[in-house]
Amino acid sequence: MMEGRNQSGVYEFILLGLSDQPEHQTLLFSLFLLMYLITGLGNLLIILAIKSSSCLHNPMYFFLSNLSLVDICFTSTTVPKMLANHISGNKAIPYSGCLIQVFFFIWCAGTDSILLAAMAYDRYVAICDPLHYSMIMTPKVCVLLILASWLWACAVALIHTSLLTRLLFCDHNEIPHFFCDLSPLLKLACSDTYINDLMVNTVGVLTIIIPFIGILISYTQIFVTVLKIPSIVGKWKAFSTCASHLTVVSLFYGTIIGVYFCPTSTHTAQQDTAAAVMYTVVTPMLNPFIYSLRNKDMKGALRKLLIRKPGFSLRHPV
Template sequence: MERGNQSGISEFILLGLSDQPEQQRLLFFLFFLMYLITGLGNMLIILAIRTCSCLHTPMYFFLSNLSLGDICFTSTTIPKMLANHVAGNKTIPYAGCLTQIFFFIFFGAIESILLTVMAYDRYVAICVPLHYSMIMTPKVCVVLIVISWFGGFVTSLIHTVLLTRLSFCGHTEIPHFFCDLSPLLKLACSDTFINDLMVNTVGVLTVNIPFIVILISYTRIFVTVLKIPSTAGKWKAFSTCGSHLTVVSLFYGTIIGVYFSPTSTHTAQQDTATAVMYTVVTPMLNPFIYSLRNKDIKRALKMLFTRKPGLPL
């Protein structure tokens, strides 16, 4: 990667979230705690789904992959920030910065596609329930997961390769707590037209189109649910989608706010605060959102903690 850095810059400086020592210490413990909660919460979701046979369904198969993606997503940014604080060093090597961007985009794109896959799963389950088992076969589920991971890989590879073509002259301070694509492009002293073009083009494929597919899926779900005669039936159908809709709103709302709104309407501080939402807060909240109102998950977690060693769930 370093051969593509034509400016000779060997490292960047991550300004972080604050330059006040007291605030830095508070933020360190806060982010460390949120990182632990994120890892533990999502790991429990994965363990519950893997060990409980009643959760071996497409919906929970996708949810376990989403939880794995959330763990990896937060691990691309928070550990480096915490390590820099402990070492009293705000720098990140040029190659390390590109590597962080690669995996950040990789797991971010995976989450976007996975949320779309989960919306499609709910659409099939509610709108065409009689054909659900024929449509959402194990083979189809695996193919959808492969598409999610492959799509994330191609997206991140495109952006990372294009970044290696840029030159950076003098300014190496990134007003962020991790290497993000948008602030890094602003530091480049060479033409970023192709990079900006690909941000919009690839962004449409990995964010806008999935978001539109989710909207279409839930519009059809809403219309179908309204036709259910009983109130109890309507509530049951809506309750299976409520958690997913909450996660979608948090994830896409912040992503679109940072990357697809006019740059003149927000500051670097606002971008950073919004980035904290989708890089730290949303992955931390996902396990709680999916488990608090989900009786199957709560039952599986209870059995996971109370079962005797060696006994199946």
């Protein structure tokens, strides 16, 4: 059980949010509520479309449906509390609630990272070794990769959350952020954070940097293989299957690595918050559009799904 306070007696933290200007509150609430609804609906439609369409029952879309599920959980970890704070005007979050938010945030971020690496490996096998694709990317292998991503990320989240409970937070309990993030919490601590920082730079490297390097290696091999394809059409088709994934990878890793693995002296709290908005809210919202707009099979599955649902109609009048 998580205690309601830490050793120093702090019962709650104050989330300062994105702005302290009253005239900005309504705009921010409306904007983030809209983005949250779009994220939830968009990713839910992706999951339902993949489940309902037999032509999408393959490893690539299996990973994508899990990524959509993680994205829903990702935004649900941070945005609802921020919206509730805007409505109530109370920016406080209990100490135990803060730890819970940190745990689920790290869990979702870690799972997202490893899933993106698994998707890159899937594309590598499909393009670089197509004859053995069905033997390598078997249903058992895909399930094991999904389970590994969820379980490893859960273990990492437990490590970081447990280490946070050992820290002392004295009189400073204001977090210059819209959710309880690990980095600003460590800056607030008035006890030694050496072990916490060490874990960020070791376990964090295994969860974020190593998958990112794996993605770079996979796409280097893909790029070399595609260049050997004699047909321009063939090259374009191969690259187009990777474009969506590369876009998501750039958005996710570009911001999260900048926040956690670059020297803190190179960026401000405002820059960290802006980057956090990108990988916790904007990227999960854009993923359904990125993966569906350039994909004929996905667009076809979504069209069939919406036509079957009451209240939706994409049919043209006769």
